[in-house]
Amino acid sequence: MAEAQPLEQEIFLSLQRTIDAPVDQVYSAWTDPELMRKWFAPGELKVARAVAEVEVGGTFLVEMHGTDGESHLTRGVYREVIPNRRLVHTWQWEGSDIESLVTVEFEPGSPSTTQLTLTHSRFADSEARDRHEGGWNGCLLKLSALFPGQEIRSAATS
Structure with a gap:
């Protein structure tokens, strides 16, 4: 679990959203490839392919295409999976040697809302x-469209 926590000297970002949907629905949006295709690309980009083998050691992959034909592919490996609570996976763009880490936490709110970090x-x-x-802000805007009534709140970036 320690690997999912950013170190003081690390460069990281943290975003928070309150989503007007129960945790299980928001978690499914992060783990069901069909749902991922609806939101997991910012702006005008569209998801051409999504893979979510949601188990420790399983594959994470999103391939996005732009309107001018450019392709962007990121892949990773799930490091931690706690259903409806927490997902941790690596993140590496095709053609890059740099591997970063994505941690998504789902907390039940009230009533029937999810606090997403x-x-x-x-x-x-x-x-x-x-x-x-x-x-990520562009992706989360699309995610919010799946759940009407979302309240947007951003957190600090370091």
Whole structure:
């Protein structure tokens, strides 16, 4: 579990959302490839392929395509899976040697809401973090569209 916590000197981002849906539905949006295809790409990008073998050692993969044909593929390995509570997986863009870490925590709110905390850590530099922050914000906007009535709240980035 310690590997999922960012170290003080690490460059990371942390985003929080309160989502107007029960934890099991929000968790499914992160673990069901069909649902992932609906939101796991920012802006005009579309998810062409999603793989979620949601078990420790299982594959995580998202391939996004842009309107001009560009392709972006990220993959990783699930490091920790606690159903409806926590997902931790590595994150590595195709063609890159840098592997970062994504931790998603799901906390029940009231009534029938989910407190979602996404932490993306182990960035090589602040520029990479900033690019990912924009991407994650775009993805989370699409995720919110799956659950009407979402209240958006952002947290600090370091």
